[in-house]
Amino acid sequence: MQAGFAFSKFADRLVSIVELTPGDLDLLTNMPSSIRYYGPCHHILQKGDRPDHCSLVLQGYLCWQHVNSSHRHITSIHVTGDVPDLHTFFDPRVDFDLVTLSPAVIASIPHSFFREISALSPSMARAFLLLFLTEAAALRNWTVTLGSRDALARVAHLLCEVVERLRAVGLARDFRIPSPFTQSGLADACGISPVHANRVIRELSRSNILQWQARTITINNWNELVRLAEFAPDYLRLRGGDVTELYRNSLPKSAIGRCASKDAALH
Amino acid sequence: MQAGFAFSKFADRLVSIVELTPGDLDLLTNMPSSIRYYGPCHHILQKGDRPDHCSLVLQGYLCWQHVNSSHRHITSIHVTGDVPDLHTFFDPRVDFDLVTLSPAVIASIPHSFFREISALSPSMARAFLLLFLTEAAALRNWTVTLGSRDALARVAHLLCEVVERLRAVGLARDFRIPSPFTQSGLADACGISPVHANRVIRELSRSNILQWQARTITINNWNELVRLAEFAPDYLRLRGGDVTELYRNSLPKSAIGRCASKDAALH
DNA sequence: CGATCTGTTGACTGTTATCAACTCCGGTGG
DNA sequence: CCACCGGAGTTGATAACAGTCAACAGATCG
Numbered sequence: 212m213q214a215g216f217a218f219s220k221f222a223d224r225l226v227s228i229v230e231l232t233p234g235d236l237d238l239l240t241n242m243p244s245s246i247r248y249y250g251p252c253h254h255i256l257q258k259g260d261r262p263d264h265c266s267l268v269l270q271g272y273l274c275w276q277h278v279n280s281s282h283r284h285i286t287s288i289h290v291t292g293d294v295p296d297l298h299t300f301f302d303p304r305v306d307f308d309l310v311t312l313s314p315a316v317i318a319s320i321p322h323s324f325f326r327e328i329s330a331l332s333p334s335m336a337r338a339f340l341l342l343f344l345t346e347a348a349a350l351r352n353w354t355v356t357l358g359s360r361d362a363l364a365r366v367a368h369l370l371c372e373v374v375e376r377l378r379a380v381g382l383a384r385d386f387r388i389p390s391p392f393t394q395s396g397l398a399d400a401c402g403i404s405p406v407h408a409n410r411v412i413r414e415l416s417r418s419n420i421l422q423w424q425a426r427t428i429t430i431n432n433w434n435e436l437v438r439l440a441e442f443a444p445d446y447l448r449l450r451g452g453d454v455t456e457l458y459r460n461s462l463p464k465s466a467i468g469r470c471a472s473k474d475a476a477l478h
Numbered sequence: 479m480q481a482g483f484a485f486s487k488f489a490d491r492l493v494s495i496v497e498l499t500p501g502d503l504d505l506l507t508n509m510p511s512s513i514r515y516y517g518p519c520h521h522i523l524q525k526g527d528r529p530d531h532c533s534l535v536l537q538g539y540l541c542w543q544h545v546n547s548s549h550r551h552i553t554s555i556h557v558t559g560d561v562p563d564l565h566t567f568f569d570p571r572v573d574f575d576l577v578t579l580s581p582a583v584i585a586s587i588p589h590s591f592f593r594e595i596s597a598l599s600p601s602m603a604r605a606f607l608l609l610f611l612t613e614a615a616a617l618r619n620w621t622v623t624l625g626s627r628d629a630l631a632r633v634a635h636l637l638c639e640v641v642e643r644l645r646a647v648g649l650a651r652d653f654r655i656p657s658p659f660t661q662s663g664l665a666d667a668c669g670i671s672p673v674h675a676n677r678v679i680r681e682l683s684r685s686n687i688l689q690w691q692a693r694t695i696t697i698n699n700w701n702e703l704v705r706l707a708e709f710a711p712d713y714l715r716l717r718g719g720d721v722t723e724l725y726r727n728s729l730p731k732s733a734i735g736r737c738a739s740k741d742a743a744l745h
Numbered sequence: 746c747g748a749t750c751t752g753t754t755g756a757c758t759g760t761t762a763t764c765a766a767c768t769c770c771g772g773t774g775g
Numbered sequence: 776c777c778a779c780c781g782g783a784g785t786t787g788a789t790a791a792c793a794g795t796c797a798a799c800a801g802a803t804c805g
Contacts, residue, residue, distance in 0.1 A: 275618070277619075279708075282626055284621075284622045284625050284626045286618050286621045286622060286625075287618070298611055298614070301611055302607075302608055302611050304715070306615055306618070306619070306712075306713055307618065340569075341568075341569060343614075344565055344568055344569050346614075347565070347610075347613075347614040347617065348573055350614065350617050350618055350621065351542070351553050351554070351573070351574065352544075352573070353621060354551075354553045354620060354621055354624060355551045355553060357624040357625050358551050358553075358624050358667075358668070358669030359549055359669055361792075361793090362792080362793070393750085393751065393752085394751070394752065394753095395751080395752095400625075401625070402624065402625030403793070403794085404793070404794050404795075405751095405752090406754090406793085406794075406795075406796095407792090407793055407794070409752065409753065409754090410753090410754090410793090412752095413752095413753080413754095423752095425802085426751095441546075445573075628760075628761090629760080629761070660782085660783065660784085661783075662782095662783080662784095670761070670762090671761070671762050671763075672783095672784090673761090673763080673785085673786090674760090674761055674762070676783095676784065676785065676786090677761095677785090677786090679784095680784095680785080680786095690784095692770095693783095746804105746805100747804105747805095748803100748804085748805085749802100749803085749804085750801105750803080751800100751801085751802080751803095752799105752800080752801080752802095753798100753799080753800075753801095754797100754798085754800100755796105755797090755798090756795105756796090756797090757794100757795085757796085757797105758793100758794080758795075758796095759792105759793090759794070759795090760791105760792085760793080760794085761790105761791085761792080761793095762789100762790080762791070763788100763789085763790075763791085764787105764789085764790100765787090765788090766785100766786085766787090767784105767785080767786080767787105768783100768784080768785075768786100769782105769783085769784075770781105770782090770783085771780105771781095771782095772779100772780085772781090772782105773778100773779085773780085773781105774778090774779085774780100775776100775777090775778080775779095
């Protein structure tokens with residue numbers, strides 16, 4: 212993986228929710244990061260850890276999960292460009308396990324880098340905070356779905372969210388994504404049993420809304436999926452538009468030419 | 479209600495999760511606040527609002543809720559000392575409705591005050607952030623309960639949380655609290671039907687774990703309630719100990735003598 | 746080529762939702 | 776003072792949804 216790749220994924224995510232100047236984005240080009248490759252089900256953080264760095268997802272999927280007495284619950288899922296443990300920069304205490312769902316490429320970024328950037332640029336400090344606020348908003352929205360919607364709607368909503376967040380950073384343009392989950396994993400995220408998750412997916416395939424095969428999900432009927440989910444993406448706080456448009460004139464010079472090949476990274 | 483009362487409730491809450499110096503707490507004594515009395519079911523903020531102030535709960539209960547197509551879901555509940563909309567100081571966008579559950583006394587504090595204090599004291603800025611991080615941690619924890627526990631455990635967990643948070647600010651010392659909810663409200667928070675909420679409460683009364691009468695809840699068997707809920711309060715990030723102990727020597731002079739009569743305020 | 750993981754299906758069970766009716770209580774107006 | 780009303784709580788009957796158990800099929804991998 213080429214040097215400098217990491218910061219461009221992070222820049223994509225930041226720009227997807229907040230407008231930044233070229234000067235702000237240029238600060239990211241000095242981002243120190245060690246890049247690591249993990250297999251699926253690898254524990255990156257565990258309850259009780261006190262990390263001094265954050266994890267930027269470059270490829271694959273991560274989740275926060277809670278395990279007790281043989282039961283697993285996935286509280287959130289994170290895609291390329293996300294920094295799921297950004298809050299450890301504000302407070303290093305960790306309550307849950309951060310685990311890879313699929314094989315994943317992760318850039319490890321020291322807290323000190325976030326501290327330095329925050330000191331140099333108030334608007335970057337604000338962007339980091341907004342990133343975290345957005346995660347919290349998504350979490351609150353998910354409690355509504357978990358608390359009031361049936362299994363079909365939960366599954367549909369989760370899939371909509373994953374696809375929408377991938378699209379926000381220029382991926383999943385063709386509505387075909389590597390599945391973050393086994394069907395059991397989907398069940399653990401939606402708070403349903405694996406058997407029932409399977410029935411819901413079969414129902415969605417039967418209606419030709421999606422295909423689920425060999426850990427690839429293809430959405431055939433996005434509008435219908437959105438309708439079933441009652442998916443209203445405003446809670447994701449995305450600025451909208453194509454990711455390359457969002458940069459407008461704010462691309463740091465050093466990143467020009469990288470965005471075009473974004474889709475290739477996923478597969 | 480006496481002048482200066484508002485800041486002492488806020489100080490209680492801050493001190494319950496983070497150690498602060500007398501100098502830091504003294505900054506709060508100048509807190510400008512207009513105090514308002516609301517009846518139950520009063521909308522304080524609505525989806526789409528962009529407030530320039532925050533709401534500090536002095537008495538009673540508030541909740542964030544989401545309403546659509548005749549269904550209400552309560553995502554979180556807030557007690558004395560909480561500032562449920564603290565995040566509007568970081569980003570004024572509001573996604574949900576902030577509503578009183580019971581008659582409530584609210585102090586309205588301008589964002590500008592938080593800005594000033596943050597500029598004067600980095601540790602107060604950090605305390606505000608931690609307050610928000612703690613809310614987010616509680617939310618994540620609740621998704622686990624909603625997604626994996628049955629109705630009895632959900633109800634027990636919610637009651638445990640409310641009691642524990644009240645006790646953190648010196649209230650509910652006798653495990654008897656004014657109920658935040660009607661039984662319907664409890665149902666909306668736990669993602670169950672009102673009828674089933676009633677059956678769960680009846681079961682809890684029958685086992686002599688609690689009494690629910692005329693909007694007063696009395697916990698008769700705290701240990702058993704904790705056991706049913708599998709309630710592990712560490713996610714609340716409370717420093718532990720009695721609220722007056724937590725101050726140690728850090729009470730601002732102007733507040734001395736106020737803490738003793740805290741319980742009286744609730745009723 | 747057996748082992749294991751993932752997905753699939755049917756039968757049965759259990760939890761919870763829904764509907765409907767009724768009590769109790771406090772408030773309000775006649 | 777009392778009749779009425781609406782909200783809260785209570786209960787039983789029934790139905791829908793989802794969980795559990797069990798068995799098996801297909802894929803992948805050593």
